Amino acid sequence: MATKKKRTPNVQNDSWVVMAADSVIDTQKHDSDPAFVRLRNPATDAASLYMLSSGDVQLFEVKAFEEDFHSWFVGQTVQRDGRLLFVTPMDPLYLIIPYLIKSGKECKFQPMDQVLMDEEFPACSRLLSCTGSLASLHHIAEEKEVEKLKFHRYSQEKTMNWLKKKVERTVIVLKARNISVGEGVKSTTYIRVKSESDYHEEDYLRHAHGMISEYLSEELSKALLKHLQLPELTSPKVTEPPSKKRKLSELPVEAGEDYTKFNSSDFARKPPKKMTAAQKSLAKVDKSGMKSMSSFFSPKVKAEKN
């Protein structure tokens, strides 16, 4: 194995392979272009990359699927960065909630344009332009109208009911797509169920809760668990709540990891540290996905026949 060879940092990368919702490139109505922007990630409180469509009508999430040791051939060119970025429509309410909670501490009804102010992330005020943002605020806030002006105050009760519906929607898709849930499966990964009816309703709920928690603060995530009447797991097997588990290949493009790099040298990968490449990749590997991944790193292992 050629693990001794050091990888050079990929500094000159200037192109990205993207799987984009068709609405991103809808040329029907572009008076302005869509743009990647940095907004405060509700789960981490740090910067993550999102996209706002033309006219800020739609918010998109940007998620990078990544496996170590991959590159692209695009036409007759090599692209070293083997990531596939997904740009999918995102519910702006997830990003608005932390601002509402913060301003709601004074228990006052406030106009939303005063709630969505953030010196660090000025683009956050653009979330109000998204279709459905204003129209769906009643899912997470109480509304008051005074002389045609609307005022809002965060409501935990409403938010919990709204999040529960989100969890239920997610459960339906997890079942329909035969996605494996349950103990040992990390919430943000998914592998297919080997045999049907292996899993119980609670496993699906927990899994969906984990996926939704990617968009919630730890506090809200715990409150939602309670609202779903799921006890917190205390068994030694599960040392972290599902929401805290992440699979590297599925991390959102986010601050700590990427945003400075995104600025200076694009999505450049960090140069390998002192571990060997093989150790590093093994350390990263999500065990539930080992079957397919391991074959990349140890070609002598016989591949399982399908």
Added chain:
Amino acid sequence: MSSNTSVTRVLVSSVGEAQRVPVHLMPCEIEHNGPAQVSQYLTATTKDCKLEKTVSFRGRGLKGQELSCPNGYTGLVLKEINKSGSDQEDRTVKVSSVFDKLTYWNLETPPNSDDTVVMAMDWPELAEAIHGPVED
């Protein structure tokens, strides 16, 4: 941290001129960005069987499969234009190529439904469940 204020604009009008190209996800890191004779050394020697493709790439047997983009999704290759040196400035990318399917290659392992990139194609549907509007 004023870098949070800079944006990267996507020149959507460039889609019209973007070429439809074959796209391959290779199971190795190639420390290079730039031209390569892909059709001569990969496409030309690829064997197409019913369910999988096979090719010998640098002496390794690769097994591959074609994947369509999920419904309602288009593959784009974005390329930065007028690259500026500064962190603070806004940037611009254009759509240099488009694709509606990609071929991914495994080293030795036959392509199967647990392959990460196959699973990734489920993401848009899950995202729709997580982010689509809920009824009152």
